[in-house]
Amino acid sequence: MKIPCTMPGLKGYRFPREIVAYAVWAYHRFALSTADVEDRLAERGVMVSRETVRNWVNRFGRHCADCIKRDRPGTSDKWHLDEVVVPINGEKFWLWRAVDANGNVLDILVQKQRNAKAASRFLKRLIDRFDAPRAVITDKLRSYIRPIRNLAPNADHRAHKGLNNRIEGSHRPARKREKLMGRFKLPGQAQRFLAAHDQINTIFRPRRYRLTAKSYHHARADAFDLWSAYTLEMTA
Structure with a gap:
């Protein structure tokens, strides 16, 4: 299975931005280690080391967290x-x-x-x-x-x-x-990881028990649309 790559290349990086964004998403969305993400990418035909995955997570996890906080609707008082x-x-x-x-x-x-x-x-x-x-x-x-x-x-x-x-x-x-x-x-390390992890989980883990199946599917689709937009904003 291949990861489709249609977005512009990411300057300074050998791999397409969709692959970098997928690694960051998988690491934060699921309880995966960098080695687990390495194996998931290998199954999709992408040969990359866990150290590279760690660098991607550190670099772009913060970017995505900042985008989520920027675009969040007004918070409760x-x-x-x-x-x-x-x-x-x-x-x-x-x-x-x-x-x-x-x-x-x-x-x-x-x-x-x-x-x-x-x-x-x-x-x-x-x-x-x-x-x-x-x-x-x-x-x-x-x-x-x-x-x-x-x-x-x-x-x-x-x-x-x-x-x-x-x-x-x-x-x-x-x-x-x-x-x-x-x-x-x-x-x-704890501050950097948790600051990104909490924000990414906010959009990909809506309170499902409060939603109908149709509403949950819409929320998930919206989350993926946001993630695609954040992927396009990534810079080296």
Whole structure:
């Protein structure tokens, strides 16, 4: 089986842009390693090393994530914030994540600390991009209290673990990939991968249980149309 290639060539790259985009999509959409993607491409007649796949993922995963964030419709003004521990090279780091009321991942940030300073840094990133929210849902971590009071004084802060199930579920795909990758080796690697992974999964994993079969098929077709447009925008 061959991958059809009809788009203009990608300057500086030996392989067509459709093949590069397919590798990035397969890596982030499914729980695959770079070796798995290498084998899927080989079955399609494309001989490429896993190191090349890794370079493609690092280079163009960010491009696609930036395009998704750029084209996303207006976000909800109700945010859910949470943090989970991520072991990196034998040390404990914290993955801070924010999603809106629609389940869209707004941003992630890997940090060493889980204190008010770290919470303030993450919240400031969010407000700089999306403006202050109407409501913020967090768990009972007290480190959120002062940053929210200082940076979003008009926001309704609800600290209740039971209200934050939406974001708890958003951690699962990252946990699955973390296990597959045998833990992250560097904080920068974790930040780079998760920032792209969360955004790409946003468009290719709609909440299927809420959709009819016909609506799901339309959502999937729309996602592939967007991906084709992002593929055309790729540059070396």
